[in-house]
Amino acid sequence: MSNWLARFVSEPDVTINDIPGPSTLENLFIHLDFIRDQFRTYRGIDEAYGPVSQFQLGPFCLVLVTDPDVIEEVLLRRADAFDKDTVTKELSVLLGRGLLLSEDDVWRRQRKMVAPSLQRRQIARYADVMVSETERMMADWEDGETRDIERDITMLALRIVVQALFSLDVSARLHEVTEAVDDAMSYLDERRHSPWRLTPDWLPNPRERQFDRAKSKLDSIIYDLIASRREGEPGDDLLYQLIAATDEGGDRMTDEQLRDEVITLFLAGHETTGLNLTYTWYLLAEHPRVAERLREEVDRVLGGGRAGVEDVSDLAYTEAVIRESLRLYSPAWSVGREATETVELEDWTIPEGAQVLMPQVLVHRDERWYDDPEAFRPERWLETPEDERPRFAYFPFGGGPRICVGNHFARMETILVVATLARHFTFENVSERELDTYASVTQRPETSVELRVSRREEAPAFG
Numbered sequence: 001m002s003n004w005l006a007r008f009v010s011e012p013d014v015t016i017n018d019i020p021g022p023s024t025l026e027n028l029f030i031h032l033d034f035i036r037d038q039f040r041t042y043r044g045i046d047e048a049y050g051p052v053s054q055f056q057l058g059p060f061c062l063v064l065v066t067d068p069d070v071i072e073e074v075l076l077r078r079a080d081a082f083d084k085d086t087v088t089k090e091l092s093v094l095l096g097r098g099l100l101l102s103e104d105d106v107w108r109r110q111r112k113m114v115a116p117s118l119q120r121r122q123i124a125r126y127a128d129v130m131v132s133e134t135e136r137m138m139a140d141w142e143d144g145e146t147r148d149i150e151r152d153i154t155m156l157a158l159r160i161v162v163q164a165l166f167s168l169d170v171s172a173r174l175h176e177v178t179e180a181v182d183d184a185m186s187y188l189d190e191r192r193h194s195p196w197r198l199t200p201d202w203l204p205n206p207r208e209r210q211f212d213r214a215k216s217k218l219d220s221i222i223y224d225l226i227a228s229r230r231e232g233e234p235g236d237d238l239l240y241q242l243i244a245a246t247d248e249g250g251d252r253m254t255d256e257q258l259r260d261e262v263i264t265l266f267l268a269g270h271e272t273t274g275l276n277l278t279y280t281w282y283l284l285a286e287h288p289r290v291a292e293r294l295r296e297e298v299d300r301v302l303g304g305g306r307a308g309v310e311d312v313s314d315l316a317y318t319e320a321v322i323r324e325s326l327r328l329y330s331p332a333w334s335v336g337r338e339a340t341e342t343v344e345l346e347d348w349t350i351p352e353g354a355q356v357l358m359p360q361v362l363v364h365r366d367e368r369w370y371d372d373p374e375a376f377r378p379e380r381w382l383e384t385p386e387d388e389r390p391r392f393a394y395f396p397f398g399g400g401p402r403i404c405v406g407n408h409f410a411r412m413e414t415i416l417v418v419a420t421l422a423r424h425f426t427f428e429n430v431s432e433r434e435l436d437t438y439a440s441v442t443q444r445p446e447t448s449v450e451l452r453v454s455r456r457e458e459a460p461a462f463g
């Protein structure tokens, strides 16, 4: 039987009897709702069946977990009994066996080789790139104009990660890279929702050919960069450090492994930070008093100078603003796993093959862990000691052994970019539209985020 027919007629991969969830008929309605609004579907199931529930989606049995203690079991204590989930694994058509998708020994070896270059001490050298790229972006802004902030900031995050990865000036090829990344990512995004997903594999799909072209272009650029970097002088860039890294046996990465790691860092490292910064500025524009307090802190800490790595730990309120933005609009909206064996977790038995979904979009807005959970209140991060909440009531970077390897990079980047922007500009929301988001690979805004940017009178010249 061909794959696509099997999708309609096969029995579910697994059934779970002791976990509450909807009936077969209700599951049918869930499919319809899911196509329209995934977040609403998950919220509805969680409210109806509690913090560990299950439902059927096509051939998959999904276990939805919003209980932080069970999440801790899956991501940390019993991490060995889970792999990445099926939907996440689909990204391998682009990311290959990079850190995000590899498993077991391959992952352990790669993580040991990649993680040292992204440690706090190692990344301090990228602070200047983060600040100067932000200044370069603002130099194009006219006082009082309305900007598509998501577009500007995603491009900024891309430039920052490209500079950190390659340290060579790749601006000549940046346009090509951006275009290829956009094409490849929009194909992967569409594939999640489009009916093409259900068509037979042999049917020609024009979008797939477009994806293949975008991927070949990206590959050829990355292999070129690897080749020229192998020939060049030692440097501070991540690519050079990956080329030089050795495993326990003294072996280095092949070109193919380097390609997979570079493209993973590239994609995982810019879309998420770009979205976090976009949501942060949207929220600041909506909450002028918070923006005012942030500006006061930035002016006091920077004392008229440029932001630098030494300022990061003093910008406590700025960091609280970013944390609160990550709580309300987590760019990674869910962490997914597949059980590789039958696992007993607290009162539940999760059978082998079940897809476990742990959505930050629900847990981060749960009133059991947050007072007034829908409100944007950065102060909560300065008032409530962290250990008053369960550890996994807040997990924008995941947790356990597979915690985001770029989390220090992201923290430093978002603090320095927010401080640099606040030093020069104020932002105002000129649109009547409420911010609505949808579930793609990341949590994205439904429509463009347009903000009016006004130069602060007292702002110093760039540089």
Ligand code: HEM
Pocket (backbone or CB within 6 Å): 084, 099, 100, 101, 111, 264, 265, 268, 269, 270, 272, 273, 276, 330, 331, 332, 335, 336, 395, 396, 397, 398, 399, 401, 402, 403, 404, 405, 406, 407, 409, 410
């Ligand atoms: C606000 C920004 C970011 C957010 C919210 C974020 C979120 C996440 C999450 C939730 C995971 C865990 C996925 C899982 O367990 O299945 C993850 C993994 C990962 N992230 Fe990030 N990330 C961010 C920034 C970055 C940056 C800047 C980089 C690279 C420079 C990066 C590279 C990676 C990689 C390579 C992994 C896979 C790690 C592994 O499995 O060993 N991320 N990220």
